Amino acid sequence: MSTPVDVPIRDESIRLGQFLKLANLVESGSDAKPAVQQGLVRVNGEVETRRGRQLQRGDVVELGGLAARVADEGELSDDLPW
Structure with missing residues (x-):
């Protein structure tokens, strides 16, 4: 695993599918569903x-x-490294 990059959110919580997109771990929200269902997350x-x-x-x-x-x-103002 790489060192975690901090990804700021506005609210108290965020759904996993939304966070995957926000953190650029998936290209689109529709890519989150199969990744999660397949146990890749x-x-x-x-x-x-x-x-x-x-x-x-x-x-x-x-x-x-x-x-x-x-x-x-x-907490963070820099861009994500990926």
Whole structure:
């Protein structure tokens, strides 16, 4: 796994499918569904098969060797490295 990149969100939580797109771990929202259903996505080190899972700040999402952490909106202003 790569070092997680902080991806800021505005609200208190975000759904896994939305976060995958926001973090550029998938190209489109429609790509999130099969990735999650196939067990390719991990949240905090565990396989997650629910695209609607609510993520909180600090949760780490992994897909395809890349990792992103849910961060507070004010925590990061840099672009993602991928």
